[in-house]
Amino acid sequence: MHTVWVRLNAVVFFGLSALLGFSVLAAISKIGHANRHVPDVKTLKLKRLKSLKSHGGVDRALLNFDLHVDLNPAFHWNIKQLFVYVVASYKSDKNKNNQIVLWDKIVEATDPPESKIIKQDSIFVKYALVDQGADLRGRDVELQIMWDHMPLTGLLYMGEQDKSTVSSFTLPYDYTSGR
């Protein structure tokens, strides 16, 4: 019985299968790309601690940092955007580890190549470094840049700055309100 319905069904089904097939092909075409092409992190370090205060019972630090990174290598044709973020991690008495995003940026694949190079000094944090308690004073804080590859279709995967190049700093032992 070759009614319109049967034909419509066949066309839709074939279309969907083709779409799925191409999506899978697109996804597997770039497997392993992240191992060979890693963004080049030149600098990520504290520039200036603006303040370290007690803010409603919890400690809060505001700071500026320098960031020089070339993100171009991470892009390929199945990447829609890169989500780049700077993470501060430290240990406290209450917690084994604390990881806090200080700053993030969405870099889209359609952006021109030169804007995929971040070369900025003294970036002010987007999100303050806030502890769960009052335990930031004198803590060693590591700054690390990480990025999330968001594909057009397929698998999401993460990347991060090599641990050996990660910079750290020690917060002052007393509250400061900056210079």
Place this chain on the structure above:
Amino acid sequence: MIKDMIDKQVLELKKLWMNKRQLLFQLLNLAMIVFSALMIWKGLMFVTKSESPVVVVLSGSMEPAFQRGDILFLNNAVEQVGVGDVVVFKIKDRDIPIVHRILKVHTKPDNTVELLTKGDNNRVDDRGLYAPGQLWLKREDILGKAVGTLRYVGMVTIALNDYPVLKYVLVGMMGLFVLTSKEG
């Protein structure tokens, strides 16, 4: 033309009703399709340890990463979720799970975590979305970590949700189809 088609379908159904053996065969066919779909879903649930291994993005709070209608594949078999991961979580007494990114992770000495999330496209973090008085998400609030995406496929789901009538029409049509279409 439509009346013609409906007449044809009715005729087919009548024919099928007379031929009990054929009817049984078609019903079994229908059951097989339904059960294989169910099996795939349950199998995915088992592998990913997530109560909902595939979700459709319903809001624009993660744009431009995910748009309305994108499909996300979740994995909940990961022991720990990390900062920057896109996760789907559920708030108590709320039906619809939320897809957002982890902004803070506080790991306790016993390895439990307290998390704070935020949508890429939102200006503030998610504290306002959590249950009243809730400051942190726990690991068990998380339905899974987004590991893969397919675009646009979820549009069908959104359409079905917005126009519930469409659901019955579609299911009815599919059922009719399987019943009346013949092999070969």
